Amino acid sequence: MHDLVLRRDEAGVATLTLNRPDKLNALTPQVLGRLHEHVDAIATDPSVACVVLTGAGRSFCAGHDLEAISDGDHDAQAEGRAVDAVERLPQPVIGAIRGHCLTGGLELALACDLLVATESSRFADTHATWGLVPVWGMSVRLPERVGVQTAKRLMFTAGRVSGTEAHALGLVDQVTVDDALDETVAALTTEIVANSADALRIIKALLRDSTEMPRRRALDAERTLPYGLPADMADRLGRSPAPRG
Known part of the structure; x- marks a missing residue:
């Protein structure tokens, strides 16, 4: 099996890439377990000054794999700890978002310190659509980002917003044209890594x-x-x- 989460290190930046592009990087216990392993290794690596979290292919993450939920193949506590581990990394963490950033994927993105998204990316919390409730931190981290009233609207309606709209709401910190995401994130990491x-x-x-x-x-x-x-x-x-x- 190919590695579900790739790690690449360059010039003090560790890039973690969710690697299920054929499934829009939908999250399974195995993906989150592998992500947690990488995060634990990075946390104690003095060579890493900044972390980038992104997704392979055309999407960041379409959310929790619904087949895994239906099959009962999930452990909310362990999966939540993997998301928490991203948030608690000692290094600054940048989420680089293109394409879908939905539900569980949004919960994972919210664990990052900074979010950079393309204009055409799509954000949504669709828990209510599927008769699900958040267990990885959405009810805490989303209102911290956008305020309680906006979080209620997004969570109650399950409506999708573009990267441009997400920036206006304060959900993401920076928005770029679609073909400039990598360049924009690289410029940001260069600024960060130049510091102590x-x-x-x-x-x-x-x-x-x-x-x-x-x-x-x-x-x-x-x-x-x-x-x-x-x-x-x-x-x-x-x-x-x-x-x-």
Whole structure:
């Protein structure tokens, strides 16, 4: 069997590609298990400063494989942990979206830090269409992105929105013409990787902490430097021009 999730590393960027293009990269327990393995390996890999998650072929992900659900071949807890693992990667994670990004695929995309989509991509939560309910985080992460009222509309209607519309809603961070996705994502990763990898990890951890504790506590915690200082701080400051005036 071909690898269900491909990993490619280049210049500090690890690209993970869902690899079931004939099925529009629909998610099965096996796909999510393989994704989780890659994510766990990347989490402790100091050579990786940024991660890109994308799909092979013409779609990011058409959602949970409905045949697997019908056959009872699914484990909501294990599958949810795989999605959580993407969110908890210490490195910044960019979702590169073309084509379909539906339901379970949208839940996976929402675990990324930044989303870049093509204008013609299609986003939707179709749980209600199939008599299903979210178990991988949609009811938490979608309102965090777009607000409760917009999340209700998207989830209640199961309506599809384009990449352009998704950008206007705040669901995606950047939208590109269809043939410029790879170029746009590469430019973004270049900007990110130019920064201190240690600083990026610490900043991401602080941002995560701030959502998981009361505001006053988060402010106080930040000032204690809970994750220390970046190992390359002194080196980078030594190369910086002296402040003026």
